[in-house]
Amino acid sequence: MTSVRKVGERGAKTQRRHIGPGVVLWRAARTRRGKIGLSLAGLIVAVAAIGPFVAPYSPTAFVGLPYAPPSTAALLGTDTLGRDVLSRVLEGGWVLLIMAVAATTIGVALGAMAGITAAYLRGAVDTVIMRLADVILAFPQLVFALLLVSLVGPRLWLIVLAIALSHVPQVARVSYGTAAGVCERPFIKAQELNGVRPHRIMIDEIFPNLITPIVVEFGLRLTFSIVVMAGLSFLGFGQPPPAPNWGYMISENRVGLAQNPWGVVVPAILIAVLTIGVNTFGDAVARVAMGAVGRRSEIALVGSGVGVVDGSEETTTVLVDAGGVP
């Protein structure tokens, strides 16, 4: 936001800043909520990324008796088979993270494509895509993933795909709603009148207008991916057993909760903090994105041109940035 300039500054043509997705992310990262979210998520990502290099033992090495309490040799004690909990925690995050990010990316990309295509092409395509989405939506996410995994077996790529697919309908719904509004705008008609191909209109004209809501959606979906991914591991549909995994660790160590609780508590806390962090940051992004809109309409009133029949979002942006009104 341009600061309010002195009234005396004559003819200064200030560059009014365009509010793009990058700006929204940057502003979100500078809010209190955004800082907290980023730090929490960043901490866990750091643990997962750096962990494998600093782990004291191999994650599959036996270092003591099962469920030994913390000692100087094993800071967090040992697990159900006598392996070092700390080493397994440090090793067991990155696969989960990569899979969650991959699943989310695929899911959001497919969902956005489906939503935009349905909204723009309308007619039969719209019906087929959106009704199919409704059908998938009818299954709870975890059940849908379990269904696919139980058919083929616990392969990592399949888990990623299953979770990605379970995101598609929700993302499609969100982008469909936003895209439907954009498709009716005259700038789309102008391209159509020039005979521009539909796929080019969808990619070049419609998609850029959806980036901000999609970024917000990505944050939310990533949270869900992490939870569902951990849940699947807990149920035993993750990486096969000897490999460390936060979700599966909770499952395998829960019998020994009384003897050494750290084998359950630490991975649970890590998953919780990661989820909360991502969610908080996503929330900050959403607030900035909506706040920008809300603030615009508020300020629009300052000079809402009555000669100007239109009260569109864009009109108001000019005024906000123009006035620099807080």
Next chain:
Amino acid sequence: MKHLSNGGAPATAGRGVGSSLEVSDLLVTTSDGHAVVVDEVSFTVGSGQVLGLVGESGSGKTTIALALLGHVRRGLRIGGGSVRLGGRNVLGMGPSDLRRLRGLEISYVPQDPASALNPVHRVGAQVAEALSVHPGCVDDLRDRVSQVLSDVDIVPEKEMLRRYPHQLSGGQQQRIALAIAFACRPSMIVLDEPTTGLDVTIQRHVLETVRRLCHSYGAGAVYVSHDLAVVSDVATNVAVVYGGRIVELGETDRTFAAPIHPYTRGLLDSIPSPRRSEVLHGISGQPPRIGHRPTGCAFEPRCESRVDACALRTPDPVEVDGRIVRCFRANEMLTLNLRHRPQPAAAPHAGQPKLSVRDLCGFYGDHRALSNVNLEVRQQQCIAVVGESGAGKTTLAQCVAGLNRNWTGEVSLDGKHLKPDAKARDLDLLRRIQYIFQNPYLALNPRQTIGQIVSKPVQHFFHLPRADVEREVLKAMEDVSLGSSYLERYPDELSGGERQRVAIARALVARPELLICDEITSSLDVSVQAAIVEMLRRLQVEHDLSMIFITHNLALVRSIAQECIVLSEGRMVEAGRVTDVLERPSHPYTVRLIADMPTMPEGSKEYPAPVDPE
């Protein structure tokens, strides 16, 4: 409440008759107090007087109007000054006093009646509510409701009272809003663009109602409008607002006949005349943005009569010829004539027929929006399509362009038949017809730079190397009087007028032969409209363009078009040369349209007799 004792005042007299509104040094700032939105505003409105508050968008006229009721929009606050109504300062009142005041002694009629009326309540109840919130203001509520509804020409039958707002026409909705405002017989009414968006005939009826009510109730009124013709019709006095200050304040007739302030002159120069075809003069530049007002006169950067002093300090208001003007050169300006507005260069001889439309019937869903329209546009000719809302103007444009494919008939460009759907037309035909949309705020993709937007058609149609694309884009930007500095900007950094220029540039780069302009100036201020119209007229010759110019503004037709067709309810009721249609209309519909059009007094376009300031 002292005034309540007047509750049983005669039906024809307003409450507290004779109480006038005195505004002095009104100051409105942003809530942090850093930026001034409106300041040094002073005026008086006596009972029975109507003050017109005119100015372009963003001038602060609505802010002033709302402050009269002690209200400001969010993000603003009243920083000082006084608004006295019948001797009491409105700005010093607490919330409960203000509530009693509003509606009872001063009331507000908003711009858009559709959003001002509650859609879930019956209109009868809404009028009654205005009365019942001020208990004791009338003896018999039901009587008063029917009385005030009759006053605004609405038959107060049970069936009408039981309707919901959406079951009324726009004109009726505005009458209900007027009835609500006048219900408690306030001594002052604030009307904020009450006729914007209404068709001319309805507008005339609403204006007549306002005039009659103010007269019969003895109420004063402040009438906010950007339309000088409307103001000249309804107001006794006029205040011209620019940059949050009143730059000229005086009697309406005198002010419009012999404007003193360069801004008032500029506005008058921009207004198309329905009587003559004239070259229009826009005001170059843009009004100051909030918080960016220059040190000197706010109008100085755009003023053609500026002197050095203008940039250094703000001129104090001076009284000249019975008017209050904020201009250092007020005395000289009075004796200066209005700009001579020459006839535009004779329209080029119309060449070969370019577009011909035969028996076009257009459908909007199942509704037949157009019936048997025939027209022909020749080379370098501009044909205006006029009519009220719902007449089928836009449908006609969309059928020709192929945006609406539900039509029958024959449309051909240079003898080549056009398929109904743009998607079925070949690329070259698409290129030759370019469409410019009504709303410049929605016509440009907000996520692309101006450079990307304008270069797109070049790449799409001509597949030129990058350097050539850039050249074409720059040429088009120059054609629409925008420099290369705009190429890197995004649409939301541009004003409405600039955006519409970009939209025109985007059409020009395709090297079109026919330009379809769909109400392209209706959302722009008059000074911007004038500049766009003059630009189009130049481009028409330079680029050998034929044009279909759709508008509801009859006066504008004179300035841009040579031929004209009049649509009413989807039928073509009149067609011919613009001069013939406007001067000798033959169809009753056209006659009515022209009669209902608000016009400036004829004198304002003549050279005013110089008045000696002594």
